[in-house]
Amino acid sequence: MKVLQSLTGLVLASIVGCLFLTITTVKGQYSRPRHIRNCQQFRDRRGRFELTGNDDSVYCLQQNLYQSALSSSPFNVSIVYVEALLQRALFRCSYFNFVFRRNARERCNWERKEVRMLSRSEWHRFTNRLNILKRPVRLPGGISFIPYDIISDIHRSDVNIDAAHGGPSFLGWHRVYLLLLEAAIGMPVPYWDSRLDYDMTEPTDSVLWSDEFFGPGFGVVDSGPFAGWITADNISLVRNIGSRGSLISDAMFNDILRYTRHDPVVDPTQGRSISIERIHAGPHVWVDGQLSSLQTASQDPVFFLHHGFVDYIWYVFRNQMRDDGNINPASDYPNKGPTSHRPLGNMIPFGSLRNIHGYSDFLESLTRYQTSPTCPSCGRSRYLECDQTINRCKSKTRRQFQNSISLADVSSGRRQPENIVSLADVSSGRRQPENITSLADVLSGRRRAMGPIYLGRKFKSSFTDRRTRGDALRFLPLIRRQTLV
Numbered sequence: 363m364k365v366l367q368s369l370t371g372l373v374l375a376s377i378v379g380c381l382f383l384t385i386t387t388v389k390g391q392y393s394r395p396r397h398i399r400n401c402q403q404f405r406d407r408r409g410r411f412e413l414t415g416n417d418d419s420v421y422c423l424q425q426n427l428y429q430s431a432l433s434s435s436p437f438n439v440s441i442v443y444v445e446a447l448l449q450r451a452l453f454r455c456s457y458f459n460f461v462f463r464r465n466a467r468e469r470c471n472w473e474r475k476e477v478r479m480l481s482r483s484e485w486h487r488f489t490n491r492l493n494i495l496k497r498p499v500r501l502p503g504g505i506s507f508i509p510y511d512i513i514s515d516i517h518r519s520d521v522n523i524d525a526a527h528g529g530p531s532f533l534g535w536h537r538v539y540l541l542l543l544e545a546a547i548g549m550p551v552p553y554w555d556s557r558l559d560y561d562m563t564e565p566t567d568s569v570l571w572s573d574e575f576f577g578p579g580f581g582v583v584d585s586g587p588f589a590g591w592i593t594a595d596n597i598s599l600v601r602n603i604g605s606r607g608s609l610i611s612d613a614m615f616n617d618i619l620r621y622t623r624h625d626p627v628v629d630p631t632q633g634r635s636i637s638i639e640r641i642h643a644g645p646h647v648w649v650d651g652q653l654s655s656l657q658t659a660s661q662d663p664v665f666f667l668h669h670g671f672v673d674y675i676w677y678v679f680r681n682q683m684r685d686d687g688n689i690n691p692a693s694d695y696p697n698k699g700p701t702s703h704r705p706l707g708n709m710i711p712f713g714s715l716r717n718i719h720g721y722s723d724f725l726e727s728l729t730r731y732q733t734s735p736t737c738p739s740c741g742r743s744r745y746l747e748c749d750q751t752i753n754r755c756k757s758k759t760r761r762q763f764q765n766s767i768s769l770a771d772v773s774s775g776r777r778q779p780e781n782i783v784s785l786a787d788v789s790s791g792r793r794q795p796e797n798i799t800s801l802a803d804v805l806s807g808r809r810r811a812m813g814p815i816y817l818g819r820k821f822k823s824s825f826t827d828r829r830t831r832g833d834a835l836r837f838l839p840l841i842r843r844q845t846l847v
């Protein structure tokens with residue numbers, strides 16, 4: 363009898379389950395963009411949504427996760443959506459997934475590369491997927507949300523910011539944050555090794571600040587892959603590179619590597635100059651705009667590439683701890699700093715993770731790094747060159763890259779020359795040829811950047827590069843906004 367009852371129960375449960383699935387499937391169909399015909403193709407054998415080589419799967423995954431969050435917890439939908447992403451990040455390489463799921467082997471071997479080492483198709487896929495995250499995802503009932511903004515808003519509330527900065531949890535927290543973004547886009551985040559720009563004569567001339575990579579470094583980001591992005595504060599992305607602060611130099615990197623314990627390098631409060639967190643603030647301030655403020659930094663996608671490099675520094679440091687110091691980095695968590703950074707404290711807002719989990723080998727095992735390019739080949743990147751006087755690779759300038767585009771390419775119409783500008787060049791009047799943005803354009807862009815920008819606490823850089831100009835954007839007084847997470 364009991365067997366019969368449980369069988370009936372099982373049958374009933376599957377019928378209800380199937381009905382529920384059918385309803386959500388039907389509901390989901392009229393809310394996706396016209397070109398995405400069938401999100402069902404991205405479900406795996408167990409009915410779970412899977413990211414594939416098709417970029418549309420990114421849209422479908424967010425829609426599905428948010429829809430589930432909405433049904434289970436309508437009042438905490440953003441939090442539940444972030445938790446779902448976190449689960450995916452942490453179990454990306456679980457044994458079960460590794461054995462049973464499509465593309466699992468590939469996902470477990472993700473490798474973060476210096477951004478100038480990516481193939482063009484890898485870079486385009488990365489920016490395309492970020493742009494998909496930045497597009498409103500529509501749900502039935504007129505509900506819509508922007509996945510990128512929800513992810514970016516995690517790095518916003520005072521509670522989260524305090525849990526993430528000013529102590530030993532800084533590194534672990536941001537490691538989890540990077541994994542979360544990767545779970546949303548289904549591919550590794552590249553890293554921006556700013557040493558390669560620091561070693562240039564004029565870092566603001568780097569090819570990174572062109573449409574080939576990050577888009578303009580001066581004023582509104584109105585071209586390049588992130589052109590026209592409007593932040594959660596309803597304003598444009600802006601930058602003012604080289605105003606203050608400093609990129610990370612080889613010397614700073616090496617100074618950190620003189621230590622073999624976490625204590626000195628994760629303590630930003632003791633007035634020590636050797637703190638990864640302090641060094642990391644330099645590029646935030648150097649780029650300026652949204653990136654220079656704790657509350658808005660992650661609105662600029664450059665945030666994730668910069669933090670990829672911060673994580674790379676830690677990764678190198680940890681390997682050295684093991685090799686030279688015979689120390690286990692997973693247990694070398696200094697029990698100091700603010701209360702929110704205590705080892706057994708919750709890693710707010712990341713579910714049930716504790717701060718000490720950020721230091722675990724398990725988290726580290728989810729990420730591999732391709733070593734930053736070195737001389738003489740510099741990874742054969744067309745954007746890098748070996749400076750033989752210092753025996754280090756450095757970035758090419760926009761102009762060098764422009765010149766390297768063959769005439770044949772341009773005349774065959776395969777690619778148009780891009781606008782390039784060096785602020786120093788333009789203001790000194792050395793050049794005003796065609797196709798070069800004029801100083802007036804640059805300044806008008808910067809004026810547009812002086813609208814009401816919602817900034818909170820600024821990063822404090824311990825380093826100021828002598829080459830910086832000190833002409834920070836004059837942002838209007840700060841306005842705080844209610845946070846989502």
Ligand SMILES: [Cu+2]
Binds near residue numbers: 517526527536
């Ligand atoms: Cu941060």
